[in-house]
Amino acid sequence: MKEIYFAENLKRFREAKKLTKEELGTRVGVSGAMVGYWESGKNEPRMGKVQVIADILEVGIDELLFSEPPIHNAPSNFKTLSEIKQRGIEAILQIPDDELDLLVALLEKNAKKTISR
Structure with missing residues (x-):
C-alpha cells in the first residue's frame, strides 16, 4: 500500500x-x-x-x-526517492569534495561487481 x-x-x-x-x-x-x-x-x-x-x-x-515530498537542500533532480535513498543523498551532500572522489570510486567498483554477478 x-x-x-x-x-x-x-x-x-x-x-x-x-x-x-x-x-x-x-x-x-x-x-x-x-x-x-x-x-x-x-x-x-x-x-x-x-x-x-x-x-x-x-x-x-x-x-x-x-507524491513523496522533495528532499530539502538536495539537487532538483532528486525529488521522489525512497527514504533510504534520501538518507544516502543527504549524507553524500555533507561529504567534502576531496573525499567524495574516493566514495564515487568505491560505489562504481561495487556497482561493477553487482552487475557481473
Whole structure:
C-alpha cells in the first residue's frame, strides 16, 4: 500500500500557489484553522474536499496524496526517492569534495561487481 503524504503535500502545494491557509480555506469552504489541522496531520478532509483542493492547487489527487515530498537542500533532480535513498543523498551532500572522489570510486567498483554477478 502506498504511503500517504497529504499533510506535507497540501502545505507544499498551497505555498507554491502563494495561498494563505485562510485563502485556501475560503475557496474550499472551511476555515483557515481547518487547513492548518490538515497540514499538521491532526485532521483529514473528506474525499470530496480532496478533489476540490486538488483542483484549486492544480494537481492530481494522486499527486496530492501520494507524491513523496522533495528532499530539502538536495539537487532538483532528486525529488521522489525512497527514504533510504534520501538518507544516502543527504549524507553524500555533507561529504567534502576531496573525499567524495574516493566514495564515487568505491560505489562504481561495487556497482561493477553487482552487475557481473
